Amino acid sequence: MPAVTSVLVPYASYLRVYEPLAAFPEPERSHWARYARSGRTPTAQDELRRSLADLLPTPPVPVPVHESAEAFVVEVDGVVCVCPWRTRLRGWLALEELAGQLPEPVLDAVLPPVVRGQAAADYEAWRERNPDARPWIRTAVWQVPVRWFALFADEEREYEPGDVPGVPPLLRYRTPMVQARRRLARALKALRETIDEGPLTEGLVDVGKWMEEFHPRSLVELDYGGLVHALTPEQLADDRSAADLAEGIAALRAGDGDGAGEAYGRLAERWRAVRDRQFAN
DSSP states (O other): OOOOOSSOOOOEEEEEEEEEGGGSOTTHHHHHHHHHHHTOOOOHHHHHHHHHHHTSSSSOOSSOSSOOOOEEEEEETTEEEEEEOOHHHHHHHHHHHHTTTSOHHHHHHHSOHHHHHHHHHHHHHHHHHOTTOOOSEEEEESSOOGGGGGGOOGGGEEEEOOOSTTOOOEEEEEEEHHHHHHHHHHHHHHHHHHSOOOHHHHHHHHHHHHHTTSOTTOEEEEEOGGGGGTSOHHHHHHOOHHHHHHHHHHHHHTTOHHHHHHHHHHHHHHHHHHHHGGGOO
């Protein structure tokens, strides 16, 4: 059975980009430099708690009134890189997707139409003032989208089983932006030369366009996030999804359709089983 935990668990995975401070214009650059020096280490759980607190009032607040000034921070080869939360922007984007995920009566009960309408109007006005804005974090619920694995190599996999009480497991990949772009380009080329356009190809194109907006010295991270609580320790230890996708892409380039199908089949079945838990009683 999945691990039992007392912390808030969003069954979500995250694709993040950490940009060097030089990528940010002033005065934002100075803000993030001060933030990094402060030693603050907020977690995805901290962001979740704040978001859930906004849903408690009546009427609920689906999108924060003010943009978050928090970020995740890492140091890469002596260079400080930050991944701004941009919770307000991501809240608007998530609200747009929510309409296609819930039946209208359920959606109306959770977020009344007047609340959603005001949020949509606020977003439209904000977009007019910030036409080039984009999130540094992408989120997927109850899955890791297969296309995300194309950015990483198996040797970049980091797994910590969480053997210490109170410390959850961790499974993530990290790679330089230049490597992520190179791998994505190779995967796209192999797919376009061997099979018809489909969801995987379209997904890779979408991720590629998103990554083009960031500094070439950025760091790209895939974090299993709360999904580590939906998988057993054995499943986490055995998960080699990036290797499976790489094997499938290599088989396509070699003209081995059967081998590609087997590798992709393992990957698809693994994540189909995880997604199905969303509807378990």
